[in-house]
Amino acid sequence: MSIEHTVVFRLVHEPGSAEEQEFLATARETLTGIPGVEGFAVLRQVSPKSALTHQFRMTFADAAAYDAYNAHPAHVGFVEGRWVPEVAEFQEYDFLA
Amino acid sequence: MSIEHTVVFRLVHEPGSAEEQEFLATARETLTGIPGVEGFAVLRQVSPKSALTHQFRMTFADAAAYDAYNAHPAHVGFVEGRWVPEVAEFQEYDFLA
Numbered sequence: 001m002s003i004e005h006t007v008v009f010r011l012v013h014e015p016g017s018a019e020e021q022e023f024l025a026t027a028r029e030t031l032t033g034i035p036g037v038e039g040f041a042v043l044r045q046v047s048p049k050s051a052l053t054h055q056f057r058m059t060f061a062d063a064a065a066y067d068a069y070n071a072h073p074a075h076v077g078f079v080e081g082r083w084v085p086e087v088a089e090f091q092e093y094d095f096l097a
Numbered sequence: 098m099s100i101e102h103t104v105v106f107r108l109v110h111e112p113g114s115a116e117e118q119e120f121l122a123t124a125r126e127t128l129t130g131i132p133g134v135e136g137f138a139v140l141r142q143v144s145p146k147s148a149l150t151h152q153f154r155m156t157f158a159d160a161a162a163y164d165a166y167n168a169h170p171a172h173v174g175f176v177e178g179r180w181v182p183e184v185a186e187f188q189e190y191d192f193l194a
Contacts, residue, residue, distance in 0.1 A: 004140070008190055046100070047191035055192055091188075093105055094144035095152055 001096055003060045005069075008045055008052040009090035015053060023086055027056065030078045036065035052089065066094075098193060100157045102166075105142055105149040106187035112150060120183055124153065124175065131169045133162035149186065163191075 013019040024042055032040045043055045060066040069075055110116035121139055129137045140152045157163040166172055 003143070005144075041194070043101070043192040043194060045190050046193055047102075047189050049189045052190070055190070092144050092146045093142050093149070093152070095140040096143055097138070097140060 001062065003063065003066050004057065004095040004097075005060060005066060005092075006055055006057045006095065007090050007092045008050070008055045010052045010088045011054070012086055012088045019086075023082065024054070026082065027078065030074055031056070031058065034069050034072045034074050036060055036069050052091065098159065100160065100163050101154065101192040102157060102163060102189075103152055103154045103192065104187050104189045105147070105152045107149045107185045108151070109183055109185045116183075120179065121151070123179065127171055127175045128153070128155065131166050131171050133157055133166050149188065 011020055011023060013023065028040060028042060031037055038059045038061070040056070040058045043057065045052050045055055060069065108117055108120060110120065125137065125139060128134055135156045135158070137153070137155045140154065142149050142152055157166065
C-alpha cells in the first residue's frame with residue numbers, strides 16, 4: 001500500500017525571500033533525486049489557523065521505499081545541513097488512502 | 098486558484114470501533130452533499146510523530162466556494178452536532194499548489 005509522506009513547516013527565512021526560494025529549490029532537487037520518491041510537491045499553507053507556511057508531499061510505493069529514503073545519504077545530509085538550521089518549526093504526517 | 102482544505106484529527110472513539118466508522122460515514126455523506134466540495138477523501142494518519150489518526154481532505158474551486166461551504170447549514174450543523182463532541186484534537190491546514 002502506498003504511503004503519502006508529508007511535512008508542514010515554517011522556515012527561519014523571510015517569506016518571499018531569496019533564501020526561501022533557494023531552500024525550496026534545493027530541497028526539490030535533492031529529494032526528487034532519491035530513489036523511491038514519487039509525486040514530490042511543494043505547496044503553500046494558507047490557513048490562518050496554522051503558523052506553518054509550506055508543505056512537502058511525496059509518495060512511496062511501500063514501507064521499504066520509505067525506509068530507504070529515510071536512510072539515504074542525500075536525505076540524511078539534507079536534514080543535517082539544511083533542514084535543522086533553516087526550519088523554525090514543522091509537523092510530519094503520513095497518510096494511507 | 099483552487100484550495101485544498103484539510104483537517105487532521107483524532108476522535109474520542111476507540112480506533113476501529115463502530116462509533117468511529119459511523120462518524121466517518123456520516124461525515125462523508127454530510128460533507129460531500131454540500132455544494133462546492135470536490136474530491137472528498139478520508140485518509141488514515143500513520144506517522145508515529147503525530148497522535149492524530151485521520152484526515153479529511155477536499156478541494157474548493159476558489160475562496161468563494163470555500164466560504165460558502167463554511168457557512169452552509171449542513172456544515173455548521175455537522176460541526177456543532179458531531180465534530181465538537183466527538184473530536185478530541187485536530188489541526189486544519191489549507192494548501193495552494
